Amino acid sequence: MGIDLYAESGIIADLDSALQFIADSNKEAVIRICQEVYNKLKADTEERPDSEWAKQTLEFFQPLATLNDKTTEEIKQILRDLFVIEPDECDPYIHHSEILLDIWEEIVKSRDKKLPRLKEIVYYASHKASGDMPRQEVCFVFYKDGCYKKALSEKGKRLKNIIGHCHESTWAIYSV
Secondary structure: OOOOEEOOOOEEEEHHHHHOOOOHHHHHHHHHHHHHHHHHHHHHHHHHOOOOHHHHHHHHHHEEEEEOOOHHHHHHHHHOOOOOOEEOOOOOEOOOOHHHHHHHHHHHHHHHOOOOOOEEEEEEOOEOOOOOOOOOOOOEEEOOOEEEEEOOOOOHHHHHHHHHHOEEEEEEEEEO
């Protein structure tokens, strides 16, 4: 048994900053994105009626089917509430993080197609991440590519305009 150690980097936004990707200007696109994801989950459940996982996942994401008559702020709150941290003895994690990543990749694109890509959405509660990676909070990590030249690029300026900064962060991850 050994320790694996690797370096990561990216531009980190907390959940409050990421919610700024949802605005009145892209509200209809956000509703469409969420409805499409919900419809795919519903179809999966219908195709696999014996799958408890599919049923539980559909139930978890059911609030996505209720967004049509909601305000932008209500939509933000519903999406915020989907970030459930699952307790784990070694390292808590975001429940259904892959589906949430799919949703948020599309939300980011709906706000501005010239933004850097969303790399991952993570949560570290412990020592597994070091450096600039915050602990005990949901973090949206964007690829840094295209955000920097000798000065902030247009992509970087756009990201900074929405999340309030464009500071590249680095951290190390290790597993035991």
